Amino acid sequence: MTPCVFLLSEDPAPDSLAGCLAGCWSPTALLRQGCELTGLRAAWAEHPDRARLWLLACPAEALGGQLQWLITQDLRDAPVLWWTEASNDLGTGGAADLESLAWQAGVDEVLWSHQTDRHGRQFERALARHQSPGSLSAVLRHRQHELGALRASLNDIPAPIFVKDAEGVYTECNQAFLQYIGLPRQQVVGHTVYDIAAPELARVYDAADRALLASGGRQIYESQVRWADGHLRDVLFHKAVFHDAQGRPMGQAGAMFDITERRALERQLRQQAETDPLTGLLNRRSLESQLIPRLQRAKEQDSALALLVFDIDHFKDINDSHGHGVGDSVLRLIATVVRQHLRPDDLFARLGGDEFVVVLSGVEGVHSLAQRLPARVAAQKVNLDDGRALSAQISLGAVVVPAREHTVDSAIHAADLVLYEAKRLGRNQGVVMDTRPSPDAPALRAGSA
Numbered sequence: 001m002t003p004c005v006f007l008l009s010e011d012p013a014p015d016s017l018a019g020c021l022a023g024c025w026s027p028t029a030l031l032r033q034g035c036e037l038t039g040l041r042a043a044w045a046e047h048p049d050r051a052r053l054w055l056l057a058c059p060a061e062a063l064g065g066q067l068q069w070l071i072t073q074d075l076r077d078a079p080v081l082w083w084t085e086a087s088n089d090l091g092t093g094g095a096a097d098l099e100s101l102a103w104q105a106g107v108d109e110v111l112w113s114h115q116t117d118r119h120g121r122q123f124e125r126a127l128a129r130h131q132s133p134g135s136l137s138a139v140l141r142h143r144q145h146e147l148g149a150l151r152a153s154l155n156d157i158p159a160p161i162f163v164k165d166a167e168g169v170y171t172e173c174n175q176a177f178l179q180y181i182g183l184p185r186q187q188v189v190g191h192t193v194y195d196i197a198a199p200e201l202a203r204v205y206d207a208a209d210r211a212l213l214a215s216g217g218r219q220i221y222e223s224q225v226r227w228a229d230g231h232l233r234d235v236l237f238h239k240a241v242f243h244d245a246q247g248r249p250m251g252q253a254g255a256m257f258d259i260t261e262r263r264a265l266e267r268q269l270r271q272q273a274e275t276d277p278l279t280g281l282l283n284r285r286s287l288e289s290q291l292i293p294r295l296q297r298a299k300e301q302d303s304a305l306a307l308l309v310f311d312i313d314h315f316k317d318i319n320d321s322h323g324h325g326v327g328d329s330v331l332r333l334i335a336t337v338v339r340q341h342l343r344p345d346d347l348f349a350r351l352g353g354d355e356f357v358v359v360l361s362g363v364e365g366v367h368s369l370a371q372r373l374p375a376r377v378a379a380q381k382v383n384l385d386d387g388r389a390l391s392a393q394i395s396l397g398a399v400v401v402p403a404r405e406h407t408v409d410s411a412i413h414a415a416d417l418v419l420y421e422a423k424r425l426g427r428n429q430g431v432v433m434d435t436r437p438s439p440d441a442p443a444l445r446a447g448s449a
């Protein structure tokens with residue numbers, strides 16, 4: 001049966017194509033895009049029983065437009081072959097990319113000009129492949145259409161999406177994924193995470209992939225991904241295993257959600273909720289939440305807790321004489337000075353106003369610290385606007401108490417009582433009360449700066 005070939009082409013069609021077609025198909029069956037639409041429709045309707053085929057001869061940029069035109073004219077019910085000139089510098093990868101692009105656009109088969117001979121055998125074989133409904137080619141065409149449509153939809157989704165086989169080789173990904181990691185498609189599809197990510201991150205992804213394949217089902221986890229600009233971003237992965245007809249895992253598909261900004265905001269909110277904004281120290285609430293488990297551990301080990309409470313002497317006078325701004329500077333300076341004398345595991349909090357608490361990670365050194373801190377604080381100066389300098393002093397009460405006898409509040413209260421004692425003794429000094437049941441433990445020791 002003589003095929004009815006509808007050629008959509010630049011006008012005129014390339015000579016090389018015309019030459020090829022002349023060998024096999026009647027030129028009367030060729031139509032050009034420039035022809036009258038009514039003429040084209042008439043020609044289309046005239047041959048309903050003959051094998052019909054669209055032959056597009058256009059540059060890659062025009063392909064999508066031509067296919068779209070066929071669809072909008074309701075003329076897209078015959079196979080579409082795309083005849084194209086392969087430029088010499090395209091290379092194998094470039095040709096594969098172009099074919100993939102053509103399939104995504106809805107082309108059934110790509111015919112390269114250099115492969116078509118002057119007798120048109122290429123065209124005949126392609127026609128035979130595409131006109132037999134049960135042929136492998138028709139099935140493949142159907143699949144390619146589906147795949148093309150799927151790829152087009154995946155590319156419309158803003159979240160990066162990827163598909164891997166059971167060996168962890170990427171078999172598909174969308175445009176957002178390529179943009180996210182900053183790699184071209186050919187460096188991703190056909191490769192594994194070890195080819196596209198730094199080894200330490202690749203190991204994390206690979207372990208998660210293996211765990212998911214072993215367990216089946218779905219997986220949601222957070223990890224970091226190096227973005228195209230080189231920065232690490234926080235990413236939430238949603239992944240699922242897919243199976244073949246026999247239920248064997250074939251691979252996994254995943255979507256990535258960038259949660260970097262959300263995590264940063266959470267960190268900021270958590271920090272605001274846990275710290276005193278003026279000094280950056282822990283606030284009362286987070287001191288309690290960190291001290292409760294520490295106290296519990298000390299109880300289990302039947303050990304002691306060393307806790308210091310201090311406040312600024314006559315702080316109200318500083319505020320009244322120099323203003324709240326200077327008072328704030330004094331609070332910040334004292335926080336900085338005291339922090340320099342603590343270890344990383346010590347807890348340091350501003351309870352409110354001019355009252356601070358330190359919980360030492362061990363009891364040793366509490367006496368020397370209690371005596372040293374008032375002297376160190378008194379030695380510091382806050383510069384005033386008028387050129388003068390102001391120094392502040394603190395009074396400090398410290399307790400060493402058996403953990404089993406105390407709650408957080410009672411331990412702070414015990415230290416508060418010792419602080420009053422320091423004030424009563426003349427301020428600007430630290431006093432320590434050790435209530436451990438030890439015969440040689442000194443009950444009360446005071447020291448001034």
Ligand SMILES: Nc1nc2c(ncn2[C@@H]2O[C@H](COP(=O)(O)OP(=O)(O)OP(=O)(O)O)[C@@H](O)[C@H]2O)c(=O)[nH]1
Pocket residue numbers: 278311312313314315316317319323324325326327328331352353354
């Ligand atoms: N600048 C400043 N002052 C504060 C802040 N919070 C509380 N205050 C002030 O701290 C002062 C605490 O005063 P008092 O509790 O009377 O203590 P004091 O004057 O240090 O007296 P003694 O403790 O007996 O030496 C008050 O004037 C509060 O207004 C703050 O965040 N910044």
